[in-house]
Amino acid sequence: MARIVTTGKGRRWVQGGHPWIYADDLAQAEAQPGELAPIFGPNEEPLGWGLYSSASRIAVRLVSRRAEQPNRAFWLELVQRAIATRDMLGLLEPNGTCRLISGDSEHLPGLVVDRYADVLVVQSGCQGSDRLRDFLIELVCEVLPFEPRAILDRSDSGVRRLEQLEPRVEWVRGEIDGLLRVEEPDELVYEVDLVNGHKTGHYLDQRDNRAIAGSYATIMPGSEGRVLDAFCYDGLFGIQAARRGAEQVLCLDQSAACEERVLRNAELNGVSDRITFAKANAMHDLRRRASEDEKYDLVVVDPPAFARNRKEVQGAERGYRELNVRAMHLVETGGHLVTASCSFAIGRETFQRILAESARDAQRDAYLLHLAGAAHDHPISLALPESNYLKCAFLRVV
Structure with a gap:
C-alpha cells in the first residue's frame, strides 16, 4: 500500500x-x-x-487533512461545491464562459476545467490530475446542469515538463471545428480558438478587469476616448473600451495571428470603425510612440509573465519597471493606466513598489485607484498564496 x-x-x-x-x-x-x-x-x-x-x-x-481515505463521495462533494459557487456567481449562463474547477485552490490538485458555452476544456498539470482525469471529468458531467457538447483536453502547458509529462491535446468527448463564439453577461461577444489559443483558449481571469477598464476610456471631461491596448491578444480590453464610448482604439501585439481575431471580435461587437491593429513588439513600440509624444486617455498593458519562478524576479522587476515607464509617458495628463502582472513571484506589494518607481522615473504623479486580482471564478485560497497570482492596477496619471 x-x-x-x-x-x-x-x-x-x-x-x-x-x-x-x-x-x-x-x-x-x-x-x-x-x-x-x-x-x-x-x-x-x-x-x-x-x-x-x-x-x-x-x-x-x-x-x-483527515485520516479517512477520500472516496467517490468526497471527490463528488468537491466538484459540487466548485460548480455551485459558479452558479451562485451567475456564471452558468448557456452561452457564457467561466472557470468551473480551479485546481489546487479547490482541493483538486493540478486540474483546471474551463467552460466555453457548452464545451469544456480540461487542463492537467501534475501526475495526480493525469491519473484522475477521466474520473473527475465524469463527476463534473454528473454535476453540471447541462450535457457538454464536447470536451477537449488541452494539457500542453510548460508546467507538465516539471512533472515529466508529455504535452497532450485531444478531444475526450465529441469535437468542434473552427472557432467557438461565446457571450459574456454584459453582452460582450467574442470567438475562441480552443485548440490553438493561449492557455485553454482564452484569458478568463481578466474578464472582470476588462469590463472595469473600459469605463475609464471616456471618464475625463472632454476626453476623445483614445485608447492603447498593448499585448492585446484578442483585443478585448480595447473592444470593451470602444463599447463604452472610446472613439479611437489601437490594439498592439507582436503575433500576426492576433490581427484577424481582434478585427473579427470588433466586428461582432459593432465597433469595427473604432478599432485598429498594429503588429509590433509592444516594449519597443511603446518607447517609439512615447518619443513621438503620442498621448492616450487610457493605456492598457497586460504582458505575459516576466517571472516564472523566484530566480527570475530581479530581471522581471526591471522589465515591469521599464514597461510601465514607457506606458506612463503615453498617458494624457489626468488619464488612466491599467497595468497587469500575472507573475506570482512578483507579489502585490512588490508590484505596487515597481509602479511607484516607474512613476518616479517617468516624472509623473500616479494614484492607485484600485488593485484587482483574477475574476471570482479563480478563487484565492488563503492557505495557498500561489493562487493569488494576478495583479491588475488601475492608476490615474497626472
Whole structure:
C-alpha cells in the first residue's frame, strides 16, 4: 500500500496550513506516480491524504487533512461545491464562459476545467490530475446542469515538463471545428480558438478587469476616448473600451495571428470603425510612440509573465519597471493606466513598489485607484498564496 512519511520540517509545513509538501521534506515515499497516498509525520501521526509526484519538486499535493481515505463521495462533494459557487456567481449562463474547477485552490490538485458555452476544456498539470482525469471529468458531467457538447483536453502547458509529462491535446468527448463564439453577461461577444489559443483558449481571469477598464476610456471631461491596448491578444480590453464610448482604439501585439481575431471580435461587437491593429513588439513600440509624444486617455498593458519562478524576479522587476515607464509617458495628463502582472513571484506589494518607481522615473504623479486580482471564478485560497497570482492596477496619471 502507498505510504508517505514527512520529516519534522515537512510536518510543520503541513500543520502550518500549506497544501504542498516539497521533496526535500519527505523522509519516505512509497507510491506510484500520481497515486493517492496517506501521509504520516515522523512519529507516525496521520496528516491526511495527497497526490504523489515522482518528478516534481512539489512531491505531494494534499487533498484532505483527515485520516479517512477520500472516496467517490468526497471527490463528488468537491466538484459540487466548485460548480455551485459558479452558479451562485451567475456564471452558468448557456452561452457564457467561466472557470468551473480551479485546481489546487479547490482541493483538486493540478486540474483546471474551463467552460466555453457548452464545451469544456480540461487542463492537467501534475501526475495526480493525469491519473484522475477521466474520473473527475465524469463527476463534473454528473454535476453540471447541462450535457457538454464536447470536451477537449488541452494539457500542453510548460508546467507538465516539471512533472515529466508529455504535452497532450485531444478531444475526450465529441469535437468542434473552427472557432467557438461565446457571450459574456454584459453582452460582450467574442470567438475562441480552443485548440490553438493561449492557455485553454482564452484569458478568463481578466474578464472582470476588462469590463472595469473600459469605463475609464471616456471618464475625463472632454476626453476623445483614445485608447492603447498593448499585448492585446484578442483585443478585448480595447473592444470593451470602444463599447463604452472610446472613439479611437489601437490594439498592439507582436503575433500576426492576433490581427484577424481582434478585427473579427470588433466586428461582432459593432465597433469595427473604432478599432485598429498594429503588429509590433509592444516594449519597443511603446518607447517609439512615447518619443513621438503620442498621448492616450487610457493605456492598457497586460504582458505575459516576466517571472516564472523566484530566480527570475530581479530581471522581471526591471522589465515591469521599464514597461510601465514607457506606458506612463503615453498617458494624457489626468488619464488612466491599467497595468497587469500575472507573475506570482512578483507579489502585490512588490508590484505596487515597481509602479511607484516607474512613476518616479517617468516624472509623473500616479494614484492607485484600485488593485484587482483574477475574476471570482479563480478563487484565492488563503492557505495557498500561489493562487493569488494576478495583479491588475488601475492608476490615474497626472
